[in-house]
Each structure stands twice: as C-alpha cells, then as structure tokens.
Amino acid sequence: MPQDAPAQPDSSAVMASFSIPVGSASMNVTLKLPTARTTLTQILPVIRNIENAIVESASEEIQASGAAISCRAGCGACCRQMVPLSIFEAEALTAWLATLPEAEMIPIRERFHRTLSTLRDAGVLDTILEGSWMLDEQRTAKLAEDYFRAGVPCPFLIDESCSIHPIRPLNCREYLVTSPPELCNDPWANPVSGVNLPLRLSRALFAFGQQVERGPCGWIPLVFLLAWGESGATPGESVAGSGIEVFRKFLDQVSAVSFAKPADPQPAEPS
Numbered sequence: 374m375p376q377d378a379p380a381q382p383d384s385s386a387v388m389a390s391f392s393i394p395v396g397s398a399s400m401n402v403t404l405k406l407p408t409a410r411t412t413l414t415q416i417l418p419v420i421r422n423i424e425n426a427i428v429e430s431a432s433e434e435i436q437a438s439g440a441a442i443s444c445r446a447g448c449g450a451c452c453r454q455m456v457p458l459s460i461f462e463a464e465a466l467t468a469w470l471a472t473l474p475e476a477e478m479i480p481i482r483e484r485f486h487r488t489l490s491t492l493r494d495a496g497v498l499d500t501i502l503e504g505s506w507m508l509d510e511q512r513t514a515k516l517a518e519d520y521f522r523a524g525v526p527c528p529f530l531i532d533e534s535c536s537i538h539p540i541r542p543l544n545c546r547e548y549l550v551t552s553p554p555e556l557c558n559d560p561w562a563n564p565v566s567g568v569n570l571p572l573r574l575s576r577a578l579f580a581f582g583q584q585v586e587r588g589p590c591g592w593i594p595l596v597f598l599l600a601w602g603e604s605g606a607t608p609g610e611s612v613a614g615s616g617i618e619v620f621r622k623f624l625d626q627v628s629a630v631s632f633a634k635p636a637d638p639q640p641a642e643p644s
C-alpha cells in the first residue's frame with residue numbers, strides 16, 4: 374500500500390498557524406510547510422490531513438448525536454461510482470504510479486483497461502467523452518446513475534478495499550453514510566443517508582482546476598488517470614510559491630468555494 378509522501382520537498386520548513394472556515398465555525402491548524410518553492414500538488418499531503426481532521430470532527434458530532442458512520446474497510450459499494458479526481462491529485466497519483474515497478478503496473482493497467490472497456494460497452498464512455506453532460510445538472514445526474522449501473526469497480530479497489538487508501542482522492546474521503554451499508558448497493562433506489570460535511574476541500578481543488586484549465590470541470594473521472602498521465606501535465610506548477618504562499622492561495626480558494634453558490638458539476642453523492 375502506498376504511503377503518503379512528506380509534505381515538503383526538502384528539510385527546510387516553517388511552522389505556521391491558520392484558521393480555516395468550516396461551516397459556521399473555524400478550525401485552527403498548525404502546519405509544517407516548506408520554505409523553498411513548492412506547488413499545490415506537493416502540499417496535497419497537508420490538505421489530505423486537514424480533510425481527515427474535518428471528517429473526524431464530523432464523525433464525532435454524528436456519534437454525539439447518537440448515530441454512527443457505517444463506512445468500513447471491506448465495503449466498497451460506493452467505489453462503483455464515478456470518482457471526480459482533481460487534476461492536482463491526478464498529477465500526484467501519476468507521479469506515484471511512475472515509481473512502481475513494471476510488475477505492479479501490469480495488473481493496474483489491466484484493471485483500468487477492463488474498467489474502460491466495460492464503460493464503453495455500456496455506452497457510458499461515449500457520454501463522458503462527449504462532454505455536454507457537465508453543463509446540465511440533469512444529464513450529470515443521469516450519467517452518474519448510468520455509470521453506477523454499469524457496475525464497474527474503481528481500478529484501485531481490490532478485495533472491496535481501497536489499495537491506495539493513504540493517498541485516495543479527497544472526494545472519496547468525503548463520501549460517508551450513516552445508513553446501513555447494504556443500502557449503498559443501489560443509492561438511487563434506496564434511502565441512503567449521506568453525511569453533509571461542513572466543508573469539502575475537494576471543491577477548492579476543482580475550482581483551482583477550472584482556473585488552470587480555463588474550463589468548466591477542473592477534474593477528471595478517476596478512470597481516465599492513466600490516459601491523463603500520459604499527457605505529462607503538471608497543473609500544480611500553476612499554483613506555486615513558498616509553502617506558506619501556496620497554502621494561503623489554497624485557503625483563499627477554500628473561502629471562495631465556501632461562500633459561493635456551488636457552480637461546479639456535482640458528482641454523485643449520497644442523498
């Protein structure tokens with residue numbers, strides 16, 4: 374299983390404290406950030422840790438209310454949905470895949486190939502590539518349902534567990550339910566109770582992605598990761614500076630998406 378990389382590319386780092394708006398409250402965090410030039414992609418480990426803290430805090434509140442998160446290792450029902458992957462996370466995952474020996478890459482490539490073939494046979498791939506679904510909420514919802522009904526597991530799902538758990542996308546961390554796990558076998562037909570997180574950091578990455586790409590999306594379906602990686606794109610370079618500068622830019626984006634009416638296409642979420 375991959376381990377999360379250290380937050381800084383070198384040993385020269387500074388501790389900095391920030392206040393992050395989380396719903397109607399705020400979360401104070403103290404972070405170790407590199408003083409040398411870094412990129413948004415390189416500080417993803419810091420962002421993942423903050424996301425984990427947001428999820429943990431939400432889980433505690435849910436427990437205090439007498440309910441509980443029902444998501445567990447070994448339950449990968451939601452991993453049949455289309456996963457929106459920010460282009461910065463795509464860059465980081467591409468770099469990680471490049472470190473793997475060929476013997477490990479062969480089955481990964483096979484799983485991606487199988488997934489894309491099944492989606493193509495189900496007619497879903499053409500819809501994704503055609504692209505107009507992302508400008509229309511109804512068509513986005515229809516695509517999300519068609520994708521799920523194609524029944525293809527995420528290429529990183531092995532034995533119903535995430536094989537890249539420490540570096541899994543933010544969107545995967547944000548998908549939590551309190552209803553019985555078996556209902557997730559068909560969230561469109563069942564009354565699945567999703568956790569409404571007060572802040573989803575994935576949305577800030579999507580917004581950065583829209584700016585970098587000058588397009589309406591800012592993310593790719595995770596199943597396109599290998600093809601996307603072949604482009605050699607390095608979107609993180611567009612949001613670069615010292616660690617503190619980059620994190621401040623990220624926080625500005627978090628504030629912007631927290632107070633803005635959601636405009637990005639919404640991926641499938643539990644209702």
Ligand code: SF4
Binds near residue numbers: 449452531537541
């Ligand atoms: S990356 Fe991991 S958690 Fe996310 S959909 Fe794939 S297997 Fe599931």
